[in-house]
Amino acid sequence: MRQVLEEAPMVKLPARQIHLDFHTSELIPDVGSRFDKRQWQEALRLGHVNWINVFAKCHHGWSYYPTRVGNMHPTLKRDLLGEQIAACHEIGVRAPIYYTVGWSANDALTHPEWTVRDRQGKPVARNVDFSARPEDKRPGGSWQFLCPSGGYRELMLAQTRELCERYEVDGFWYDICTISGPCFCPNCLAGMAAEGLDAARDEDAQRYFILNWQRFMAACNEIIHASHPQATVFYNGTTSIYGPDYMPWMTQAELEDLPTTWGGYDKFPLRSRFFFTKGKPMIAMSGKFHTSWGEFGGFKHPDALRFEAAAMIAYGVACNFGDQLHPLGEMDLATYRNIGEAYKYVEQIEDYGPGGEPCANLGLWITGSNSDDQGTANMLMESQLDFAVALPGQDLSRFETVVLGGGRCLDETSAAQLRDYVAGGGSLLVLGESALDPARERFLLDVGAGYVGPAQYELDYLV
Known part of the structure; x- marks a missing residue:
């Protein structure tokens, strides 16, 4: 095609x-x-x-x-x-x-x-409503x-x-x-x-x-x-x-x-x-x-x-x-x-303003989950932390840190890109399921832990 x-x-x-x-x-x-x-x-x-x-x-x-x-x-x-x-x-x-x-x-x-x-x-x-009568109110x-x-x-x-x-x-x-x-x-x-x-x-x-x-x-x-x-x-x-x-x-x-x-x-x-x-x-x-x-x-x-x-x-x-x-x-x-x-x-x-280039050194990786992406963006804005969007295939060297906001979003290629970014001195903040493979079976990034399975409870807290 x-x-x-x-x-x-x-x-x-x-x-x-x-x-x-x-x-x-x-x-x-x-x-x-x-x-x-x-x-x-x-x-x-x-x-x-x-x-x-x-x-x-x-x-x-x-x-x-x-x-x-x-x-x-x-x-x-x-x-x-x-x-x-x-x-x-x-x-x-x-x-x-x-x-x-x-x-x-x-x-x-x-x-x-x-x-x-x-x-x-x-x-x-x-x-x-294709079955509506002529006298019915139209929304x-x-x-x-x-x-x-x-x-x-x-x-x-x-x-x-x-x-x-x-x-x-x-x-x-x-x-x-x-x-x-x-x-x-x-x-x-x-x-x-x-x-x-x-x-x-x-x-x-x-x-x-x-x-x-x-x-x-x-x-x-x-x-x-x-x-x-x-x-x-x-x-x-x-x-x-x-x-x-x-x-x-x-x-x-x-x-x-x-x-x-x-x-x-x-x-x-x-x-x-x-x-x-x-x-x-x-x-x-x-x-x-x-x-x-x-x-x-x-x-x-x-x-x-x-x-x-x-x-x-x-x-x-x-x-x-x-x-x-x-x-x-x-x-x-x-x-x-x-x-x-x-x-x-x-x-x-x-x-x-128009035509200017964002200078933020914090990258927000788009995961494909609107609730995760928008929620993470809201937290960054509420914390007065400016950010730019980071995408697969993009040069990540400008970022000190890249945040993965929670949605499952990685394949082998993008995971390899992020591993190279970390090896070059960058840092990652990984939230939610962002490090999991699409089948939700294993981590594609080294987060210092192995994946056992989904949480038993809807809300978890780390203290």
């Missing part, structure tokens, strides 16, 4: 960014009718913003410009995307284009053959997943090409990528067979799932960079510490954490240290709101925004705060006054 690889170019990223959400139902009248260039520019100046993601197509499946390929929002009467891009460029603000991939309600409704299917051929969805965040293959793939590539031809493109931001799990639609079943893969084997289905996404990414990148070689490209849903590596197809890693919603404030430091090892610029994404996307009425205090932005810069990462554009297209100036309090400070320090 051939891996598809087209390395995305390296770019320098502005540090004061906004992700402007705009998922707008067809039931809302007069979409974009109050957009005003001057009011838009006033908001961006108030916020000290130099980058804002603007919408070409949303989760409802509607486009916000006069598309000949997709479907323009039925109550939109203007080229909202084009006016937003022009207004940004007039004041020196970059405006990458947002495009949904995995969720597109109108496309799922009109082309059910484009949806992701499970092994039984049923649609794969989030919070969707929030209800979407069917779509597969980047066949006719849907061709639609997305054609619309990407159309956008590249219509506008001065700064970048693309593709959303809801790689998160549905393997697909068993007719296109994917045929693709697996063509690759000599057995769809009945989970490992083969996962291999094809990754390959299918890589091919989609490579095709998008080829279209984009043919006419806009310096454009940024990001596929959201791909920046998992434990998932497949999609970084070669992206110009940057974006870490969407929303600390007041999921993960808390401890999640971002470990992720930033991990993705530093990928060698690409990074962006951290929080929100101007307290809960999650779609919360129009929430306002974090400027001090909270300033703290979050300062932490991003301190970890060598550009800043991004999520906002919601009103369906009529009018910016909320109070939001940008708040964000401006944070970004005024970022302007003073942004030259000292």
Whole structure:
């Protein structure tokens, strides 16, 4: 099976960014009718913003410009995307284009053959009850997943090409990528067979799932960079510490954490240290709101925004705060006054953070167990001990000590690497089951003891 690889170019990223959400139902009248260039520019100046993601197509499946390929929002009467891009460029603000991939309600409704299917051929969805009656209340965040293959793939590539031809493109931001799990639609079943893969084997289905996404990414990148070689490209849903590596197809890693919603404030430091090892610029994404996307009425205090932005810069990462554009297209100036309090400070320090290299001499070995890795990272942070991530195959000589956080993570090759590291003068702190072989039968490292078996009790204490 051939891996598809087209390395995305390296770019320098502005540090004061906004992700402007705009998922707008067809039931809302007069979409974009109050957009005003001057009011838009006033908001961006108030916020000290130099980058804002603007919408070409949303989760409802509607486009916000006069598309000949997709479907323009039925109550939109203007080229909202084009006016937003022009207004940004007039004041020196970059405006990458947002495009949904995995969720597109109108496309799922009109082309059910484009949806992701499970092994039984049923649609794969989030919070969707296919037996619900029309009058039943629909839960929030209800979407069917779509597969980047066949006719849907061709639609997305054609619309990407159309956008590249219509506008001065700064970048693309593709959303809801790689998160549905393997697909068993007719296109994917045929693709697996063509690759000599057995769809009945989970490992083969996962291999094809990754390959299918890589091919989609490579095709998008080829279209984009043919006419806009310096454009940024990001596929959201791909920046998992434990998932497949999609970084070669992206110009940057974006870490969407929303600390007041999921993960808390401890999640971002470990992720930033991990993705530093990928060698690409990074962006951290929080929100101007307290809960999650779609919360129009929430306002974090400027001090909270300033703290979050300062932490991003301190970890060598550009800043991004999520906002919601009103369906009529009018910016909320109070939001940008708040964000401006944070970004005024970022302007003073942004030259000292993004692109910087961690200098910690303590390494945290990623074990593959989130509870162990995150728990160990939390203990180090609570002890005011800075750390960098250590990985198999990496040069470990910069570290005085490497911590193995508890999860079983070693094979013969990585164990030999750690033994060589110790022989060269390094030290190890081994927690939990980190020194055990995958079969949990013996130690792969010399810990000064032999392995007898698992503990009899859930909690053990050493005094």
